[in-house]
Amino acid sequence: MSVSHLYLHSPFCSSRCGYCAFVVEVDALEKRDAYLEALLTELEREEHRLGEIETVYLGGGTPTLMRAPRLERLLAAIRPRLAEGAEVTIEANPETVDRALLESLRASGVTRVSFGIQSFRPHLLAALDRGATPEQGRAAVECARSVGFDSVSVDLLMAAPGQTLDDLEADLQDTLALAPDHVSWYELEMKPGTSLERMGAPTADEDVAADMYRRTVSALEAAGYRWYETANFAMPGHECRHSVAYWSAADYLGLGVGAVSTVGSERWRNASGVDRYVAALGRGDDPLRHRETLDDDTRRRERWMLGLRLDGPIALSWAGPPDHPDAVDRLVGAGLLEASNGRLALTREGRFLQNSVLHELMEYA
Ligand SMILES: C[S@@+](CC[C@H](N)C(=O)[O-])C[C@H]1O[C@@H](n2cnc3c(N)ncnc32)[C@H](O)[C@@H]1O
Ligand code: SF4
Incomplete structure (x- = not known):
């Protein structure tokens, strides 16, 4: 990849x-x-x-x-x-x-x-x-x-x-x-x-x-x-x-102290501290890293949290379902979401209330 x-x-x-x-x-x-x-x-x-x-x-x-x-x-x-x-x-x-x-x-x-x-x-x-x-x-x-x-x-x-x-x-x-x-x-x-x-x-x-x-x-x-x-x-x-x-939840490589990388289902964060970082690379080692494997559910939730920040619609085929699909009709009725052709988008008012919308759609937001 x-x-x-x-x-x-x-x-x-x-x-x-x-x-x-x-x-x-x-x-x-x-x-x-x-x-x-x-x-x-x-x-x-x-x-x-x-x-x-x-x-x-x-x-x-x-x-x-x-x-x-x-x-x-x-x-x-x-x-x-x-x-x-x-x-x-x-x-x-x-x-x-x-x-x-x-x-x-x-x-x-x-x-x-x-x-x-x-x-x-x-x-x-x-x-x-x-x-x-x-x-x-x-x-x-x-x-x-x-x-x-x-x-x-x-x-x-x-x-x-x-x-x-x-x-x-x-x-x-x-x-x-x-x-x-x-x-x-x-x-x-x-x-x-x-x-x-x-x-x-x-x-x-x-x-x-x-x-x-x-x-x-x-x-x-x-x-x-x-x-x-x-x-x-x-x-x-x-x-x-x-x-x-x-x-858009794309992969990225982050280099340097404290930098985060996400590649596929792997995420790692370099430790902070310039001296430790310099010493590790000088020895021919990786910098001290915290690593985690992201499961599909975590990635799906991230796509919602990140994707709703942008002004375009979110395709359900890309993001997967929200945790609470039953909230969609309610949010559409309240004028905060628009739904069409398998896509959901925040309305203008919904964008101002993005955090509340996320709270309704997702388990932990
Ligand atoms: C990574 S910082 C570093 C940029 C640069 N060193 C500077 O201070 O201008 C990038 C931006 O994050 C924003 N920022 C930093 N701390 C913040 C905070 N506690 N709350 C909101 N925005 C913050 C600032 O607007 C800053 O320009
Ligand atoms: S401490 Fe540095 S990184 Fe942080 S806001 Fe000030 S100048 Fe930017």
Whole structure:
């Protein structure tokens, strides 16, 4: 079975943002060379699983902290395997890029840059412990566009502690003024163990969060973006193909600390900890991995959970039956689902109430 979607994790960050629970190492930049060698070794060890690569995603952490020479080597290693027209995305923090780095990435085959903006409001950036100013965010997007990337994307957050509807409105206007090709607008999740959670930062009121979501969707749609996934919006043709593959339950290979792979019924997650990862690959071993075999029922449920995030219908012949088929008529009657020709799709209202719909359709959602 050959895999055509590749994720590469770079764990390094300058500091840990107050809401972040990703696999990240701070104050560890001196480990970057050893990490790159280990990542290239893991790529060699796993290469037999790869076919022509359709999409690559360099995520983090802050991949741009790897800097140009290391990223050039990593990209050169995957280039021979890239399909014609492959999508190659890098996540970037605005304060870590300059024109030279963006030019190097473009020349090395990166097609898409995704900037973590989070907000254009200085008080929210401070509350979230972000390293970039609003001006740095804008400048980074403009620079990426002038360097000639196919797609420039921005990530923003809603329902952040202290964020009001007026703050959201201002962020919407500032985002639209930049005219990115793609927008990811996530509701902030208060993750256990993060500094915001430990300091007891107030979570957004549920009704306010729901209003923010509706306002975000309507403002972005009115500006011409397709609401193609729960939290993702794209100008025509700018949907993130890597993420769509993931939501379509395709196989993917993830390399690097903390990275997850799913190939057929096998799933494994590399352990976190750069030192352990580097040591294992240096010894000629696999990184420490948690492995599981996914049974048909688990895969069927995942297809429902992931597939309902997308705006297209789910074919029952692909997903299998929901746990509670008897709920379908009720949800259709309530105007939350549409059913036709063996396909089910959320209505617009159903998309806003996606979690409740999933709770009715599935055993554990
Ligand atoms: C994997 S992160 C890393 C990207 C990059 N280092 C940055 O911070 O911009 C990708 C995106 O996930 C989102 N994210 C991270 N933590 C989150 C949380 N607790 N709740 C919701 N979204 C989150 C942020 O919008 C972030 O841009
Ligand atoms: S920069 Fe991104 S990955 Fe790093 S700590 Fe902040 S949110 Fe997490």
